[in-house]
Amino acid sequence: KNQVEQSPQSLIILEGKNCTLQCNYTVSPFSNLRWYKQDTGRGPVSLTIMTFSENTKSNGRYTATLDADTKQSSLHITASQLSDSASYICVAHGSGNTGKLIFGQGTTLQVKP
Amino acid sequence: EAEVAQSPRYKITEKSQAVAFWCDPISGHATLYWYRQILGQGPELLVQFQDESVVDDSQLPKDRFSAERLKGVDSTLKIQPAELGDSAMYLCASSLFPTSGSYEQYFGPGTRLTVT
Numbered sequence: 001k002n003q004v005e006q007s008p009q010s011l012i013i014l015e016g017k018n019c020t021l022q023c024n025y026t027v028s029p030f031s032n033l034r035w036y037k038q039d040t041g042r043g044p045v046s047l048t049i050m051t052f053s054e055n056t057k058s059n060g061r062y063t064a065t066l067d068a069d070t071k072q073s074s075l076h077i078t079a080s081q082l083s084d085s086a087s088y089i090c091v092a093h094g095s096g097n098t099g100k101l102i103f104g105q106g107t108t109l110q111v112k113p
Numbered sequence: 114e115a116e117v118a119q120s121p122r123y124k125i126t127e128k129s130q131a132v133a134f135w136c137d138p139i140s141g142h143a144t145l146y147w148y149r150q151i152l153g154q155g156p157e158l159l160v161q162f163q164d165e166s167v168v169d170d171s172q173l174p175k176d177r178f179s180a181e182r183l184k185g186v187d188s189t190l191k192i193q194p195a196e197l198g199d200s201a202m203y204l205c206a207s208s209l210f211p212t213s214g215s216y217e218q219y220f221g222p223g224t225r226l227t228v229t
Contacts, residue, residue: 004155041202041222041223041225042222042223043117043204043206043220043221043222043223044156044204044220045220046217046218046219049217089155089156091155100158100169101158101218103155103156103157104155105153105154105155106153106154106155
């Protein structure tokens with residue numbers, strides 16, 4: 001069964017600290033892995049997209065890694081800011097023209113001053 | 114910057130009533146998606162359109178849900194009759210092409226539905 005599991009479910013950190021969110025997926029065949037940021041009451045916004053041949057991709061203070069062999073991905077946030085408080089969703093994309101996006105349940109991050 | 118538009122942003126309805134949501138994708142985007150997101154969970158695909166044709170509606174509860182994209186541009190999602198379990202965020206997304214390869218999906222702000 002195609003699945004995406006994220007951990008932790010929620011996380012609280014102090015402003016300025018770093019954190020890492022984890023994602024395990026069992027989607028096959030696999031095309032790419034995406035991370036989205038979703039602010040409360042808003043739609044998801046894309047942070048990174050990585051194909052199976054990419055190991056790492058950065059977007060400002062966000063760095064995503066992908067290990068296609070172990071089917072694991074991580075999202076590292078550096079020097080967190082209050083505006084980073086949001087839900088972070090890991091999404092695995094299956095292959096094919098109509099391949100579905102399989103969404104994880106998200107990690108809720110709260111950055112405190 | 115072009116955005117996916119959705120309306121209304123919030124909707125409260127009583128169970129057994131009909132409700133409709135509207136989505137206007139980014140101009141030129143051929144593919145349009147409707148998702149349902151229950152609080153604390155990731156979005157679940159309800160229906161995918163390629164232009165005016167339905168590509169995937171395998172998870173759409175067809176006894177009460179319907180979706181159309183008559184001219185291949187904007188789209189309407191309808192629920193009739195609404196049930197308490199339909200309370201969720203309904204998200205619309207669009208992409209230039211079907212989500213093959215690394216084509217980006219852009220999401221709208223969503224419609225928060227509460228069924229009482």
